[in-house]
Amino acid sequence: MKVYRLHEFSGPDGWKLEDAPTPKPGPGEVLVRMRAASLNFRDLMISKGVYNPHFKLPLVPLSDGAGEVVENGPGASRFRPGDRVSCNFMARWVDGPLDDFKAKSALGGEVPGVLAQEVVLPECGLVGVPDSLSFEEAATLPCAAVTAWHGLFETGGVRAGQTILTQGTGGVSIFALQFGKAAGLRVVVTSSSDAKLERARTLGAAGTINYKSTPDWEKAARELTGGRGVDLVVELGGAGTLPKSLRAVKTGGTIAMIGVLTGPGEGVDPVQVLIRGIRLQGVFVGSRAMYESMLRAIEFHAIKPIVDRVFPFDRAVDALRHLESGSHFGKVVIGI
Numbered sequence: 170m171k172v173y174r175l176h177e178f179s180g181p182d183g184w185k186l187e188d189a190p191t192p193k194p195g196p197g198e199v200l201v202r203m204r205a206a207s208l209n210f211r212d213l214m215i216s217k218g219v220y221n222p223h224f225k226l227p228l229v230p231l232s233d234g235a236g237e238v239v240e241n242g243p244g245a246s247r248f249r250p251g252d253r254v255s256c257n258f259m260a261r262w263v264d265g266p267l268d269d270f271k272a273k274s275a276l277g278g279e280v281p282g283v284l285a286q287e288v289v290l291p292e293c294g295l296v297g298v299p300d301s302l303s304f305e306e307a308a309t310l311p312c313a314a315v316t317a318w319h320g321l322f323e324t325g326g327v328r329a330g331q332t333i334l335t336q337g338t339g340g341v342s343i344f345a346l347q348f349g350k351a352a353g354l355r356v357v358v359t360s361s362s363d364a365k366l367e368r369a370r371t372l373g374a375a376g377t378i379n380y381k382s383t384p385d386w387e388k389a390a391r392e393l394t395g396g397r398g399v400d401l402v403v404e405l406g407g408a409g410t411l412p413k414s415l416r417a418v419k420t421g422g423t424i425a426m427i428g429v430l431t432g433p434g435e436g437v438d439p440v441q442v443l444i445r446g447i448r449l450q451g452v453f454v455g456s457r458a459m460y461e462s463m464l465r466a467i468e469f470h471a472i473k474p475i476v477d478r479v480f481p482f483d484r485a486v487d488a489l490r491h492l493e494s495g496s497h498f499g500k501v502v503i504g505i
């Protein structure tokens with residue numbers, strides 16, 4: 170079978186396509202024939218060594234994929250051969266709060282990822298794929314969608330009628346838009362592109378702000394809420410956008426701290442946080458239980474993940490370059 174491995178932290182060119190024997194599932198494990206995988210900004214950072222320069226190389230990239238069960242290892246019984254499955258981002262985070270043990274089971278980093286034709290995964294780290302989703306669509310969910318779900322509903326605690334602001338039109342942000350819309354939230358989307366904002370409107374964005382032509386986008390966000398501020402910000406820019414997010418959010422509101430798109434930046438004034446009672450809530454993807462709750466909502470609301478483009482397996486490096494270009498809207502997928 171074929172597998173990609175990252176051999177050096179040189180960006181997309183560090184991915185090499187290689188031959189490997191079919192792996193054998195051990196106790197509690199399952200052999201999965203992968204049919205699709207999807208890319209996250211994290212995969213680009215990992216390829217460049219900026220996510221964690223101490224990851225052991227070579228590593229098999231990507232946390233997100235979907236495929237068919239081929240064979241159960243000894244004692245594995247949650248799935249049967251032929252079942253359609255996708256993987257949870259952290260194989261060991263089944264339920265309950267996050268801890269260091271669970272956090273160290275993230276695919277495509279600490280443990281081998283899914284950019285291969287055949288992969289062995291622990292059965293506890295798999296979820297069944299609903300019939301309503303293709304393999305390409307299911308492959309978009311483990312990281313970006315679960316993170317958006319977690320940030321809004323598991324720790325964000327948003328309620329129908331509230332307003333959220335989500336940054337950009339990449340994977341996490343577009344899922345936040347789709348889930349927010351389905352849950353009766355008023356969703357404001359920012360983007361560097363008017364054409365992408367137009368597309369966000371067709372998906373149900375109630376407000377749109379171009380953060381390039383409106384650099385004071387936090388003021389525009391306040392204006393859209395009658396001067397009050399939004400109830401929750403899906404914070405994807407990180408250090409570079411957080412100071413403005415603190416001004417865009419209402420007093421007593423929440424910032425779901427998710428992304429680092431802008432890289433390192435200057436410090437944040439803690440006085441803003443305390444005198445306005447703002448809750449800064451870190452979000453690190455999510456558990457399998459969150460993933461399963463999210464799948465029920467996806468099925469009930471007939472939500473279709475927005476797939477920007479599907480690249481063939483032998484052009485996976487081009488897929489990563491496409492993500493790097495930032496020209497995508499939603500998710501970039503690799504067919505396997």
Ligand SMILES: NC(=O)c1ccc[n+]([C@@H]2O[C@H](COP(=O)([O-])OP(=O)(O)OC[C@H]3O[C@@H](n4cnc5c(N)ncnc54)[C@H](OP(=O)(O)O)[C@@H]3O)[C@@H](O)[C@H]2O)c1
Binds near residue numbers: 312337405497
């Ligand atoms: N904490 C977690 O568990 C977790 C999970 C998933 C992702 N993340 C993080 O969340 C971020 C987004 O990930 P992703 O996979 O969704 O990325 P992505 O699909 O690559 O999205 C990139 C998009 O973000 C937008 N963007 C870039 N700089 C921006 C800025 N200064 N302000 C607003 N938007 C900006 C751009 O949208 P436009 O082209 O529309 O401007 C760009 O196309 C990354 O930092 C990632 O590491 C964290």
